[in-house]
Amino acid sequence: MFFSKSFGYALRSILYVVMVNETQPRVQIQEVAERLQIPKHFLGKIMKMLAKEKIIDSAKGPFGGFFVNDGTVSTPLLRLMELTDGLEQFQECSLRLKKCNADKPCPMHNRIVQNRNELITMFSSTTIGDLIRSDDKKFINSI
């Protein structure tokens, strides 16, 4: 289940930039696209958006590229999800009925609300940096 491709691309790209930046000041789209097997031009759009939203920074010109800024590692996953997928999926009724509320719950509501809240909590409290620290460097092979 079930995040958009954009979310996955964005997350993996940021992780890659953060890790590579430890030894290398700039990372270019070309490199990210190749290493992470992401369509280059599509990735361009995503990283441009991430830069505009100040999740990462970018520099044009020769020796340009993308690089982390002060906020990068403390970005919560929820913020990323907001940018790529929007937050409606967390807030609206799972059956897309008018309004998810405890007074007039849809048939699924009581079965799903706890699970959903746990997910929201995880997305709110987990940051980019958390992912890197917890899994150590090992997973660079699997992003």
Add this chain to the structure above:
Amino acid sequence: MFFSKSFGYALRSILYVVMVNETQPRVQIQEVAERLQIPKHFLGKIMKMLAKEKIIDSAKGPFGGFFVNDGTVSTPLLRLMELTDGLEQFQECSLRLKKCNADKPCPMHNRIVQNRNELITMFSSTTIGDLIRSDDKKFINSI
């Protein structure tokens, strides 16, 4: 979050048929579509599929329509999900990497696997009948 519209339509329609069938032997697409505010022709496709898969039964001709069968109320939600959305979303990596496995977990894996398993358990163990019993008749206004 984040079931397909088809899943929502299917679930609500079945619930409606089950409940109405207590006092009325057949239910027609027209009626379901109006009461549940679902596009009629699209609903036709879905209910045809549900009938073919024996989740409900159908009868053509005058006084025809859809009606429950012996298995309807004991259908697990997971079976419904399988028919409308497929089960891949439960099985594959949330970042759509090759294979979700504990040996080479993606960065999200450990953050999400428990939540996902809880969801699978709920979908496996909850049936159409469960939904009707637990919420009693009240929610007929909100399907």
Add this chain to the structure above:
DNA sequence: TGATAAAAGGATGCGGACATCTTTTATGGT
């Protein structure tokens, strides 16, 4: 200052989920 490199930006295309409409087939009542 001009050549070059890389991101920013925009136009276009593709496929699948969602939706509508029309035709065919089966059924029960007359």
Add this chain to the structure above:
DNA sequence: ACCATAAAAGATGTCCGCATCCTTTTATCA
């Protein structure tokens, strides 16, 4: 036998996520 009715079937259309490509802008360096 015939007709009205309703599901089955299928053709067609729309929209959006995903993807590609091309042009423009900005920065660097010889």
